[in-house]
Amino acid sequence: MIRVGVIDSGGPLTDHANDGHGHVAFGPDGCQTTVTPDRLGHGTAVAGIIRRACPPVQIRHAQVFDERPVTSALRVAAALDWLQGLPEADRPHLVCLSLGLRADRAVLREACARLTANGMVLVAAHPAQGEACFPAAYPRVLAATGDARCGWDDLSMPRPDVIGAWCNSPEHGQVGMGGASIGAARIVGHLAVMMARQGTLAPVQAFRALADRCLILGPERRKLAHG
Known part of the structure; x- marks a missing residue:
């Protein structure tokens, strides 16, 4: 079974893993605290997209938001370290980070490096336009965005x-949450399906596997030949 860590606003209780670890929340100081209901609904939406793509996936939530969609590099770094520090049998193969921070912070950069060095694939949201954000701009982190052209x-x-x-774009008549964060969740879903069928992938392998399937390059749609 493919295991996915979701660092977001929390999620439904049904996403708890039956291994004693379950969900964990992180406070402003980066310390573990009591998990609260997903007030924003964002983490629940992200998990729903991943599970729609790969129903058997096991999802573990690291909660870094409270009542508002505002977090810090310290909280996200603590969540990354918790996930990569889990026992090997429980450690996620994939981590979905459907958010981005404007500033490069050493604590976040170093946590991402530890996680990817452990062979885990970290997918982070990247704006469709404008400047890059973090951790999507870090080495070995898979930058993901929403593309309204994608089914x-x-x-x-x-x-x-x-x-x-795919990012639930209103251009296709969709309603509800959308954008780069939803695109990142969809990409994690693609990878979960690939890994369930073919085995786990290292970060560089994951990017190449996705790149090989891209039918839309730059501003124009064109089909790639597959050998």
Whole structure:
């Protein structure tokens, strides 16, 4: 079974893993605290997209938001360290970080490096336009965005180092949450399916596997030949 860690606003109790670890929340000081209901609904939406793509997936939530969609590098870094520090049998193969911070912070950069060095794939949201954010801009972190041109099964490469995917775009009549954060969740879903079928992937392998499936490159749609 493919295991996914979701660092977000929390999620439904049904996403608890039956291994004694379950969900964990992190306070402003980076310390573990009591998990609260998902007041924003964002983490629940992200988990729902991943599970829609790969129903058997096991999801573990690291809660870094409270009543508002505001967090810090310290809280996110603590969540990353908790996930990568889990026993090997419980450690996620994939981590979905459907958020981005404007500033580069050493505590976040170092936590991402530890996690990816452990062979885990970290997918982080990247804005469709404008400047990059963190941790999507870090080495070995898979930068993901939403692309309104993509249907549910499509992937794109709007920039050479960014993968785009379905993002619940209102341009297709969708309602509710959308954008880069939802695109990141969809890309995690793509990877979960790939890993369930073919085995786990290292960070660089994951990017290449997605890139090979991209049917939309830059501003134009074009089909790639597959050998």
